[in-house]
Amino acid sequence: MSDEFNILPEDEAAEVEKLMNLTSGLKVPPSSMSKDEAWSKLMSGIEKQERAKQFPGRLMMWSAAAIILIAVVSGVLEYQFATQSFEAPAGNLAHGMLPDSSFVTLNAGTVIKHREFGFNRDRTVELTGEAFFDVKKGKSDFVVIAGENKIRVVGTQFNVYFRSSELSVECLSGKVQVQSDSKVDKTLAAGQGIKVNTKLSKVHEFEVDEEKSASWLRGEHFFTDAQLSEVFRELERQFGIKIEIRGFNPEGRLYSGYFTTDNLEGALNLVCLPMGLKYKIDQSKKIVIISAE
Amino acid sequence: MTLPEGKYSMKELTWFREIYDLYYESIRSFAYYKTGDVATSDDVVQETFLKLWSFRDKVRNESIKSLLYTIAANIIKNQFKHQQVVYQFEKQSDNDNTSESADSQILTEEFNQKLQSALAEIPEGPRIVFLMNRIEGLTYNEIAERMNLSVKAIEKRMSEAIKILRSRIDLKI
Numbered sequence: 001m002s003d004e005f006n007i008l009p010e011d012e013a014a015e016v017e018k019l020m021n022l023t024s025g026l027k028v029p030p031s032s033m034s035k036d037e038a039w040s041k042l043m044s045g046i047e048k049q050e051r052a053k054q055f056p057g058r059l060m061m062w063s064a065a066a067i068i069l070i071a072v073v074s075g076v077l078e079y080q081f082a083t084q085s086f087e088a089p090a091g092n093l094a095h096g097m098l099p100d101s102s103f104v105t106l107n108a109g110t111v112i113k114h115r116e117f118g119f120n121r122d123r124t125v126e127l128t129g130e131a132f133f134d135v136k137k138g139k140s141d142f143v144v145i146a147g148e149n150k151i152r153v154v155g156t157q158f159n160v161y162f163r164s165s166e167l168s169v170e171c172l173s174g175k176v177q178v179q180s181d182s183k184v185d186k187t188l189a190a191g192q193g194i195k196v197n198t199k200l201s202k203v204h205e206f207e208v209d210e211e212k213s214a215s216w217l218r219g220e221h222f223f224t225d226a227q228l229s230e231v232f233r234e235l236e237r238q239f240g241i242k243i244e245i246r247g248f249n250p251e252g253r254l255y256s257g258y259f260t261t262d263n264l265e266g267a268l269n270l271v272c273l274p275m276g277l278k279y280k281i282d283q284s285k286k287i288v289i290i291s292a293e
Numbered sequence: 294m295t296l297p298e299g300k301y302s303m304k305e306l307t308w309f310r311e312i313y314d315l316y317y318e319s320i321r322s323f324a325y326y327k328t329g330d331v332a333t334s335d336d337v338v339q340e341t342f343l344k345l346w347s348f349r350d351k352v353r354n355e356s357i358k359s360l361l362y363t364i365a366a367n368i369i370k371n372q373f374k375h376q377q378v379v380y381q382f383e384k385q386s387d388n389d390n391t392s393e394s395a396d397s398q399i400l401t402e403e404f405n406q407k408l409q410s411a412l413a414e415i416p417e418g419p420r421i422v423f424l425m426n427r428i429e430g431l432t433y434n435e436i437a438e439r440m441n442l443s444v445k446a447i448e449k450r451m452s453e454a455i456k457i458l459r460s461r462i463d464l465k466i
Contacts, residue, residue, distance in 0.1 A: 015464040016455060022408065023427040026382035028322045031335050035317055038338060042313070045343050050301075284333075284374070 082116040088129070091240025093217075098125070102142065103134040107216050109237035130161040132214045135174075147198060149184075152177040158188075159214040163233075165199040170208045219261040228253040231271055232290070239264050246291035248277070264288075305349055312357060313342060319429060319439075320365050326424045327369050329378035329413065340372070341365045359441040380409040382428070411461040415454050422447055423454035 031038065088094035088106035095105050099119040106112065110129025115122060123142040125133075134157050135142045144151040146162035156174025161167065169178050170193040177187045180196045184203055188194060193213075195204040212222040221238070223231055228250040232243045238261045257274060259267035268279045272290060280289045320341055324334035341364045345352065352360065384405065415423065422440070425431045431439070433447045440447070 015459060018464050019455065019458055019462070020427070023412075023423075024430070025384055026428055027384075028325045028334075028428060029331055029381055029383050031321065031331060033335065038317065038335065039310075039313060042339055042342050045339060046346050049343060049347060 079117045080115075083113045084116040085111060085113040087111045089240070090237045098123075100136055100138050100142075102136045102138075105132045105217055107131065107237070108240075127160055127162055129163060130159070130216065132159045132217055133157065148181050149196065149198065150177075150179040152179065156190075163230075165197060166230075167196045167198060169194050170213045172208065172210075172213060215258075220258060221261070222258045224256050225254045226256070228255045228275065231255045235259070235267060235271065235288075239267070241286045241288050244287060244289045246289055248292040301349075309342075309346060309349065312345070312361075316358070316361055320361055322429060323362060323365055323421070323425075324369060326421045327366070327378075327417065328373060328376070329380050330376075333369075333373055337365055337368055337373070340368045344368070358439045362439050363441070378413045380413050382409060382412075407462060411458055414461065415457050419450040419454040419457070422450040423458075426451060 033041070086094065086096050086104075086106065088108055088110045090109050092108055093105060094110075095103070097103055098114065100123055102123075104112065104125075107130040110127070110131055112129075112131060113126040114124060120138060121140060123138060123140050124145060125143070126145045128146070131144075133142075133144070133153075135153055142153045144153075144160050146160060146167055147165065149162070149167050151158070151160055151169055153174065153176045156176060157172040158174075158176050159168075159170045159172070161169075167178075167180065169176060169188065171188040171190055173190045175187060175189055177185070178194055178196070179185050180198060183201060184194075184196055186194055186205070191208050191210075193206045193208045195206065196202070212220075215222055221234055232245075232250065235241065236243055241264070253275065255271065255275060257270060259270040261267065264281065268281070268288065268290075271277075272279050276293050277290050278293050279291075281287075282289070317338065321334050321338050324337035325331065328334060328337075341361060344364050345357075345361065412420065412424070422436055425436050425439070426433070433444050433451070436442075437444045437447045
């Protein structure tokens with residue numbers, strides 16, 4: 001190797017040679033898996049890739065025949081049953097306009113579905129998650145279906161939250177009719193809100209706090225005596241992270257407070273500090289570990 | 294060996310395994326030179342070979358070396374957030390009976406630290422060339438082929454790296 005540097009003066013050449021010797025003793029640190037383990041992993045990755053590629057091909061062959069048969073029938077069914085869905089993934093809000101020009105804003109981790117054709121005749125939207133609706137006046141009622149619950153409106157602004165059998169509806173203007181199961185049938189006027197736990201059949205009516213209502217539209221999340229695990233789930237949805245819990249049980253612990261979505265650390269401080277918890281952020285894997293202090 | 298389901302010939306799979314055997318270490322090392330992170334390097338290896346497999350029918354064997362490095366470099370650029378590179382190269386075990394063992398004894402912990410951080414301070418271009426030569430023992434010709442550069446360019450990068458290292462580390466004998 002030294003002959004590559006033999007044009008240098010002698011002492012410099014000696015230095016370079018020393019450097020060369022020192023650095024040739026270095027090795028890249030070993031991987032956590034062997035070369036063969038990495039190969040197996042690669043093979044299963046390839047299998048997944050191949051299957052994804054192949055599936056449409058096989059499916060196409062089979063369905064070619066079926067399609068002809070179904071085509072006629074589906075034309076009719078399509079009009080009746082085709083649905084359009086609209087989703088806000090974790091970490092993002094989504095804004096959209098429904099076919100009747102009503103506006104809807106979806107909170108992170110929310111899906112809505114509605115019929116693709118003839119929506120103006122039947123304005124029904126299925127919801128899982130949380131959404132803010134600004135409904136245009138129309139010929140038919142505007143109905144939000146959340147599980148077994150129905151929220152019926154004419155033209156108004158309202159917020160609907162429906163996750164794991166907890167329904168919360170807040171009416172900001174106009175009138176909203178909330179029907180749950182048959183046990184609840186309540187018409188809300190502007191400024192009124194209702195919470196229904198469909199599993200526990202618990203109903204709670206409240207006055208809408210205008211500052212806090214649908215505050216998630218502005219990136220602010222308020223909680224009053226909320227289950228700590230629900231708060232964690234909201235953090236997961238808002239920041240697109242996974243929370244791992246170490247050394248304590250969040251079950252039955254309640255949190256009152258708020259966080260904003262402009263930065264993860266600030267939000268974690270606002271939730272964890274008052275609860276006597278600490279956290280660690282693993283940026284690369286988008287995992288947050290929360291543990292007892 | 295597990296055989297993945299799919300449309301490919303045995304010949305293709307054998308070819309793929311050969312390429313993997315030849316370049317697994319090099320690509321992993323390359324990713325480590327670039328990122329200084331072992332776990333990331335493992336991921337880069339997986340993604341790189343997956344990519345290669347996905348366009349195996351378009352690959353010509355002459356260009357495969359530089360292609361693999363290009364794929365790996367792109368994956369790193371696009372998928373992994375750039376962080377400060379911190380190296381933790383290992384010292385070779387002292388069982389070697391060459392004259393190097395005398396020098397590697399001088400490699401005290403403190404000196405080792407200094408060397409590793411000096412290495413991380415070299416700009417990426419020269420740094421990678423230097424490490425490919427020193428750690429994998431690749432010739433300038435071989436590096437030029439892999440990096441898709443001229444031998445002249447490799448020589449230039451090599452001396453640039455040496456210059457920086459000499460200014461950072463005391464090598465007086």
